[in-house]
Amino acid sequence: MRLTSAIACAGLLAGTLAVAPPAHAAPTRYEAETAPAVCEGSIDNDHTGYSGSGFCNGDNSTGAYAQFTVNAGAAGTATLGIRHANGTTSGRPAGLIVNGTTLQTLPFAATGAWTSWTTTTLTVPLNAGSNTIRLDPTTSNGLPNIDYVEVDAGGTTQPPADTLYVAPGGGDGAAGTESDPTTLTSAISRVAPGGTIYMRGGTYRHAQTVTIAPGDDGLPGDRTELFAYPGETPVLNFSAQSEDSANRGLAVGGSYWHIRGIVVERAGDNGILLAGHNNVIERTVTRFNRDSGLQLSRLVAGAPADQWPSGNLVVSSVSHDNADSDGEDADGFAPKLTVGPGNVFRYTVSHNNIDDGYDLYTKDDTGPIGAVTIEDSLAYGNGTLSDGSQAGDGDRNGYKLGGEDIGVNHVVRRNIAYENGKHGFTYNRNLGRMTVSDNVGIGNEERNFNFDGGSSVFRGNTSCDSGSNDRIIGDADGSNQFWSGSNGSRCSAYGGSLSWSFASDGRLVVTFGGRRLTP
Template identity: 70%
Template structure:
């Protein structure tokens, strides 16, 4: 055992399906806490055996041989910090039995549990993992069908004073978990997120942060109203969160923000196995992010879990000066640029955002009968272009390929879409998509989309001062609802306003974050 350390640690463990865990631990004032695998509170999904000598206690856990079987430990730590976790194991085979280690749902470590020669030869593996103050869930999941090694016991001990929490922490791609988190001694991204205090700031230094596991900000890590917790790029630098090691899977999101009152700014998130950035919390600001090459929608707002009650659906989030492009799933029908769909509350806003070259839609506000109406979403001062075709020319016939898809399954939601542009998307520019609500559609421009520039076949939406143009032939617009003479829709010929939208489109973000769109070098003012 390790010597006494300065923080008490209470731990209880649940062993499920024969997985070996390397735990996160918090600092301890007492001797290391030993958890014998063969007796309560540990639970072994397998058999408790004693036929191989050298174990401690009365036996060991011989878990089932199964992929994804888990050992779960619940560790109660009086304060946040790093803990050394030591697992005693035996592996009488000739190949390692690896496992993923997660703490509170976030990736913490990897364990190999290599061969020990015989089943009676025991050795240990030690991991350093972050714990937050209070209860922590630590999970070891085998990553092959062989399951885990035999597990004798687990010792949890911080060993040293915990790394500091604080209002300002720095992380870097080459940071270390136990580092102080200063500019000169940066820590890791996951350690900084576990240690930052509510209302504090994590600065990410530039470079590539590679991970095969979701980076999670859990629901109990809220910032404060009026004082959001910040996850910012270090000034003048570009941190890239790269998840290329992930397989395409709905569980494999990149950055998952389940907390509320956070401000995320300046990050690039790429190659996740599902959404690049997923937001399940409320009252967050996502600013100046780039989500690209992910295997589902680049940035999506939806409820955190199927059990999340409607009153906790994500609400009042602001996506600002964001770009989302070249997101593509293998089926070609799910990966949009941005989405606030299925299960979102009221007040979510997209402003000065650009969605381009995504395999499906630019924006998706889909609803379905199973979950009912969502809260009204506002999209303003934004741009959707070339959706349905990736930057390399790839297309998929399964994709919807719209610029702004505003509904689904005949459920009425009164969205607001204003001062936005749809340009050369693979199907419609703006489409109601079976949303019969009273949407406000005003001051928008739609140019040369493959089918209709404006497609609203039902509902009572209000249309004001919209402009539709084509450089060649195309399908007439359809706008069922309240459309007065301020609109210039396309019904076979361009109106006089189209002279302002005939040149080549270009776009950029101004220094203050505003989206600037030009046609033929002249700024567009929808």
């Protein structure tokens, strides 16, 4: 089976819509791939000419709608533009439903090709505040491909007082408005708890670690936000750093932050070090760093266990092509060594890192870490970089779940390990009682499932085309189909090339041979 990745990393970077500075408000664009938009289908990018990072390719059925949540400063009539493409020879009509009321049926005539985008413009009544606009197909052919909607409600807008804007050319002493942006380090020092920093697109070149210090916290009910400006891709580039364990890219020691839509690359060590508590890391990309792309560990050597990072969520994020010079340490995601309880990885993708996809290593010096949950995620091609090169003696596992006979009861569920250079899922001497359920291992070089010790519970796992027979010690019942020389009946669902993308709500969508499925 040949692996093909369905989207580029930039396609992950969906943010929320910023508010413009005082002026007549230009039309506000709402991309189909950006939450809270809903696409009953998939977000694709195989037809050029779209805006943002993709478009909504709805399922071919009635009821497979696209929905947008838009805002208006006051009640009244707004101009609505719907950008779409229809490469068939017949119309794809859909009901236009605004705030639950069907206003009319739009014909969405053929546009000549799927790459020929056009805009249907009309007026609609909107309420003050939040409004829903739904396109509901009336035939089994479904919708045309939907790129975005634009709303011009007129009037003026004001930015929130606690919002700062940064740009690659910003100045430390700048006001931090959209027209006079500041620097990222200045904005971090100035943002109010619960405030927002919008990063404009472009490359931010740093030679020193950008740090969110402990105590520089958001609020339990209102996280401080570090967001990509909507439709743009900010890239934090640390190529000026030398390879050194002190040279992280972005170090998050604060708590209650929400970081979304940024790329962190080429740091001298970790791309992102996540060391605080109750943070959300969403739709980020960590790539080409010289240690693990995103690592959870304590910020300061010797910090006691009650200060280890806890309660963090990493969601809808990707880490790839991270490689250290020895080829032994750079994982995709690494919650290891000094990690507190309650950390979750959900809808994440780790591929083509020089060491492991996910590394939950423990050692005697620091003892057990808190239990980690990894769910609905994907690891493939680890041990080999995207250019085909290999280096050193990396472990090359998809999911490495322990170390040095220390028992930790991790939860590993509904994940896929595909064609990694050693094992798909391995206990790595974790003698605890892990929950390992509904995972799929396919074509991993040595074993899909390698559990030589402990008392883990195995339910509903599937193993196909393993390099050698799976090894299972623990509580395993007949719901599993482990590999012992031949494929089980469930393996027929996993034939053909693997592709993946993120749905508009951030869920990871995986297909095999074009068939959409979950693990």
